[in-house]
Amino acid sequence: MKRQSQKEFLKEYDASGFERPSVTVDLVMFTVMNESLNVLMIRRGQQPFSGRWALPGGFVRMDETLEEAAARELDEETGVSANGVYLEQLYTFGDPGRDPRTRVITVAYFALVDSSKIEPRVTGQEGISDVQWFPVHELPKDIAFDHWSIMECALKRLRNKLEYTAVGLELLPDQFTLTELQSLYETILGEELDKRNFRKKMLSMGVLRPTKGYRKGGHRPALLYEFMDAKPSSTFKKTRFERGTG
Amino acid sequence: MKRQSQKEFLKEYDASGFERPSVTVDLVMFTVMNESLNVLMIRRGQQPFSGRWALPGGFVRMDETLEEAAARELDEETGVSANGVYLEQLYTFGDPGRDPRTRVITVAYFALVDSSKIEPRVTGQEGISDVQWFPVHELPKDIAFDHWSIMECALKRLRNKLEYTAVGLELLPDQFTLTELQSLYETILGEELDKRNFRKKMLSMGVLRPTKGYRKGGHRPALLYEFMDAKPSSTFKKTRFERGTG
DNA sequence: ACAAAAGTGTTCCTAATACACCCATGA
DNA sequence: TCATGGGTGTATTAGGAACACTTTTGT
Numbered sequence: 327m328k329r330q331s332q333k334e335f336l337k338e339y340d341a342s343g344f345e346r347p348s349v350t351v352d353l354v355m356f357t358v359m360n361e362s363l364n365v366l367m368i369r370r371g372q373q374p375f376s377g378r379w380a381l382p383g384g385f386v387r388m389d390e391t392l393e394e395a396a397a398r399e400l401d402e403e404t405g406v407s408a409n410g411v412y413l414e415q416l417y418t419f420g421d422p423g424r425d426p427r428t429r430v431i432t433v434a435y436f437a438l439v440d441s442s443k444i445e446p447r448v449t450g451q452e453g454i455s456d457v458q459w460f461p462v463h464e465l466p467k468d469i470a471f472d473h474w475s476i477m478e479c480a481l482k483r484l485r486n487k488l489e490y491t492a493v494g495l496e497l498l499p500d501q502f503t504l505t506e507l508q509s510l511y512e513t514i515l516g517e518e519l520d521k522r523n524f525r526k527k528m529l530s531m532g533v534l535r536p537t538k539g540y541r542k543g544g545h546r547p548a549l550l551y552e553f554m555d556a557k558p559s560s561t562f563k564k565t566r567f568e569r570g571t572g
Numbered sequence: 573m574k575r576q577s578q579k580e581f582l583k584e585y586d587a588s589g590f591e592r593p594s595v596t597v598d599l600v601m602f603t604v605m606n607e608s609l610n611v612l613m614i615r616r617g618q619q620p621f622s623g624r625w626a627l628p629g630g631f632v633r634m635d636e637t638l639e640e641a642a643a644r645e646l647d648e649e650t651g652v653s654a655n656g657v658y659l660e661q662l663y664t665f666g667d668p669g670r671d672p673r674t675r676v677i678t679v680a681y682f683a684l685v686d687s688s689k690i691e692p693r694v695t696g697q698e699g700i701s702d703v704q705w706f707p708v709h710e711l712p713k714d715i716a717f718d719h720w721s722i723m724e725c726a727l728k729r730l731r732n733k734l735e736y737t738a739v740g741l742e743l744l745p746d747q748f749t750l751t752e753l754q755s756l757y758e759t760i761l762g763e764e765l766d767k768r769n770f771r772k773k774m775l776s777m778g779v780l781r782p783t784k785g786y787r788k789g790g791h792r793p794a795l796l797y798e799f800m801d802a803k804p805s806s807t808f809k810k811t812r813f814e815r816g817t818g
Numbered sequence: 819a820c821a822a823a824a825g826t827g828t829t830c831c832t833a834a835t836a837c838a839c840c841c842a843t844g845a
Numbered sequence: 846t847c848a849t850g851g852g853t854g855t856a857t858t859a860g861g862a863a864c865a866c867t868t869t870t871g872t
Contacts, residue, residue: 344631345634346592346593346594346595347592347595347632347634348592349592349593349595349666349677385590386593386666386677388591388593388668388675389668390668391666391667391668392664392666392667392677415663415664417661418638418661418664418679420595420632420637420638420679421637421638422634422635422636422637429634431595431632431638431677431679433664433666433677503851504851504852505850505851505852520835520836520837521851521852521853522836522837522852522853522854523834523835523836525852525853526834527833527834530833542843542844543843543844543850544843544844544845544848544849544850545842545843545844545848545849545850545851546841546842546843546844546849546850546851546852547842547843547851548850548851548852549851549852749824750824750825751823751824766862766863766864767824767825767826768825768826768827768863768864769861769862769863771825771826772827772861773860773861776860788870788871789823789870789871790821790822790823790870790871790872791821791822791823791824791869791870791871792822792823792824792825792868792869792870792871793823793824793869793870794823794824794825795824795825819872820871820872821870821871821872822869822870822871823868823869823870824867824868824869824870825866825867825868825869826865826866826867826868827864827865827866828863828864829862829863829864830861830862830863830864831860831861831862831863832859832860832861832862833858833859833860833861834857834858834859834860835856835857835858835859836855836856836857836858837854837855837856837857838853838854838855839852839853839854840851840852840853841850841851841852841853842849842850842851842852843848843849843850843851844847844848844849845846845847845848845849
């Protein structure tokens with residue numbers, strides 16, 4: 327078949343000497359702090375978009391998987407080892423011109439980070455820095471590249487996933503009260519939820535186990551819950567064939 | 573912040589002179605023919621995996637979007653213009669070593685093709701050829717690269733999506749009977765469906781419009797239906813922020 | 819008239835929603 | 846004792862699942 331062999335020829339030709347795009351991973355890292363959903367941003371030090379905020383990310387090395395690259399970035403930016411962090415491939419953005427320098431194709435990941443595990447230096451509390459958590463509703467308008475779309479895409483996915491999975495648990499410390507869990511959901515979804523229905527649903531999912539502990543805080547102590555079988559931090563491999571985007 | 577500026581330095585450095593992976597798009601094209609769900613495969617003409625079957629795909633050119641690259645491949649392999657074909661980004665596969673020659677990162681797409689629009693030359697009916705539709709249950713075991721995983725991933729996504737969207741319509745010609753639609757669903761899902769419930773559900777989705785036509789075939793003629801507002805072939809841009817994998 | 823596929827409704831059950839009061843504690 | 850957040854149950858509704866017979870045509 328003529329057409330076919332010509333195509334194959336081009337394929338090889340291309341593979342050997344041709345111009346190749348750069349490939350990066352970008353990370354949309356979510357955490358919940360002070361009643362709001364936050365995304366990590368980094369201030370760019372050089373052109374293009376110098377001084378503007380951008381998602382953390384970097385080039386994929388030749389010897390690492392995409393997931394490893396994402397986990398490495400995660401670690402570098404937050405000091406959180408990727409173990410026990412939910413990390414999921416989001417979408418790949420590759421329009422020519424999304425980076426003015428050269429063709430850059432970026433594989434975006436989204437990550438859910440328990441804020442109690444973040445190094446203090448990146449909580450942004452010690453004043454102005456080049457790496458900072460922004461509440462999603464207070465993001466600067468002039469974010470670099472197409473990172474705004476990437477962030478929107480991640481947010482959409484996160485909200486979507488809350489509806490049919492227990493993925494929200496990844497944002498909380500090992501033990502938590504149901505009220506804490508509920509207000510996390512409310513924060514992310516931006517709407518109020520019914521307490522009784524919420525508890526019913528969560529408990530019926532069979533992923534929570536009550537502990538013997540209570541959270542004391544001024545009033546009636548609240549029962550602490552934890553994950554059924556530790557955190558499913560085997561997230562890594564499973565991720566690949568999940569619903570999500572599909 | 574020291575760590576940060578070092579990172580930025582590496583970024584620039586990398587961007588300029590470093591080794592880059594190749595980027596391809598691979599396509600999982602589904603169609604339904606003779607009561608079975610088929611995937612298009614191409615027989616490789618050279619090493620590696622010479623003589624083995626592989627998903628159609630090719631290098632992403634520097635001046636085209638990923639979607640355009642996928643649409644181009646689609647057209648080249650089937651002769652179907654990508655207009656009116658459902659095309660959705662699936663997942664990006666990039667493990668080092670998935671291609672023995674060099675690092676190749678592939679952005680996989682899945683496509684749903686109405687078999688009546690496929691050029692005869694690729695229906696495989698004119699005998700043996702290097703491009704062929706395989707029923708998903710009769711795929712050769714020794715598919716090239718990691719294309720088997722990619723195919724599985726696509727199949728999972730397709731089945732998943734049938735549950736909550738009307739995406740199955742993309743596999744049928746412009747007009748079709750409800751029985752045809754149902755047997756399409758049964759073919760893909762691999763299970764029998766209840767006729768009354770199926771019809772109820774489909775009609776309640778509000779995406780079908782009865783036509784004035786009937787399909788005559790030996791017995792009681794069946795009413796033909798069509799899409800509500802032509803085929804939603806604006807699929808392209810919408811795709812990006814959909815549920816899917818999320 | 820009969821064979822073969824088209825077409826049609828009701829019952830049951832499960833899951834989601836809406837909704838209001840008592841409980842345990844610290845101050 | 847009172848203020849505050851923790852904790853619980855029931856009635857209603859909507860959607861999915863199970864299920865059998867009548868209609869229309871060609872031969």
